[in-house]
Amino acid sequence: MNDQYLCSVSEAAKLLGVGRTKIYDMLAKGQILSMRIGSRRLVKMDSIKALIERGDAA
Template sequence: MSPSTRTFRLVTAERARPRRRESTPEPEVINLTMQSDQLLLTVPEAAHRLGIGRSFMYQLIAAGEIETIRIGRLRKIAPRAVEAFVERRNPSAETTVADQTDLDRSPATQ
């Protein structure tokens, strides 16, 4: 009988396991198609118009700050509801000027 010979390969710890390439998670991509004649907006589209995140938009909806329309499971927002929210948050410049004029005429400043 012939003696069997086996060949072994010495592997260092670094080479024992191939290194996995560290993958960076891809950011969530939301495809937005903005059309000016669109009757209703999705929540991400409305959030994009306001320049806020989707989660914060849902917080505003839950608080009743922005009016929504439910269609089945979907929640849609009318563009006028977004505009109304902005108007409530940012009073017009005319009101601010009128208020300043009233403050200038108040007896406490005279």
Template sequence: MAAIQLLTIVDAARHLGISRSKIYELLAEGELSSVRIGRTRRIALAALEEFIESHTDPIPARSA
């Protein structure tokens, strides 16, 4: 079984280049999922990758 990489809120924010408060906002809106471990919250690296993929705009093809 592969180990799941979990990131802190601060690390997830750094990974995306956004603030901690924006991470909490995305969590509250259901845009990003997290795991609660005791009193802390962790975000799976896979969840961040899914978030990035789902919010990536396709680059339009250039016409000749």
């Protein structure tokens, strides 16, 4: 992963090899974190890294 702090939902899906719907499900469950900037939902890269380290993406 690169040095970005945030990525789009589509980029997060591509990084994790899942669909956008799964990313929204993971956001709803608190498995990954996001923030809104204007109308955009951006996923926090640190939460993606933490998810991978925890290995709990069931």
